[in-house]
Amino acid sequence: MTQRQPQPPQPPTPPSVRIDLLGPLEVRVDGRPVEIRGRLTRALLVRLVLERGRPVPTPRLVSDLWPDHRPTDPHEAMHSFVYALRRALEPARVPRSAPTLLVSEHAGYALRLGEDAADAWRFEAAVQEATRALGADRGVEAVRRLEAALALWRGPALDGFASRAWASRESARLETLRELAQECLREGAR
Template structure:
C-alpha cells in the first residue's frame, strides 16, 4: 500500500481500484494507525467533522464492506476478514510487514541513521 503521495492499493503488485474519497480516507486513516484499532466514532469524526450524515455508522460500515471486498477479492462471502478487521468499537488494518511504503521509508531512515 502506498500512502506517500496519492493513496494507492496494490494486490500482488497490481493496483486495485478503491473508488471514492471517503473509502480512501478510511483506508489512509487506518494505515496511519499502523495496525492499532481506530474507533468508529473517530473515523466518523475524521470523515464528516461536526456534521455527520444521518446514519453515519451505517455509511462507514458500507465503506468498510467495500474496502474489504477490494482488499480481499478471494475471501468467500461472509468469510472472516484478515486485513481490515473489526476490533472493539472500531477497525484495524492488518497489513503484512513491509507492505506500507511509509513504514519502509521510516525503516530506511532509521538504518541510515544507525
C-alpha cells in the first residue's frame, strides 16, 4: 500500500476589499474597517487604485510620492509601504507566500481588485447605466440608479489627495461626473 504525500496547504481565498475614494479614504477587508497608517502609504494605495489594475513602474511611484524631496533610499521606503499595504489588505496571507492583491509586476506594482471594489468605479458604472436608462425612456430606473450612485458620495472625490498631480485630473473628472449625475437626476425626476 502506497502512502499519500501530504498536500501543501491551499492559499487562502483573496479577501473581499472595498476602497472608498468618494470622500475620505476608507478601506474594508472582508467587511471590516482597516486603518491604513501613514500619509504616504495611503497615497500609494490611492495611486494604485486609480490605475484600475494596471502596473505602475516603481520610478513613477517614487516621483509621484516624493515630487520634491526624495528620501535617501526611496526604493527601500517604497518596499516598506508595499509591505504595510500587503499586510493590511491580505491579513490572512501566509508569510512569504505570493500576494494576490498588491502584486509586483513589470518592475512596479499593481493592485488587483474586483471591478466593483472602489466606490468611484461603482459610481461611474451606475451613472452609465442610468444614462442608458434615460436614453431608453426608463426614467424610474434611471432615477433609482442615480440616487444609489450619488449616495456613495461622502465628501469631495479623493479627499486629501486631489491636490497631488497624479490625482487632480481624476478628482476633477469624478466631480464633473457627479454634477452630471445630479443634473440627470433632476431631469429624470421631472
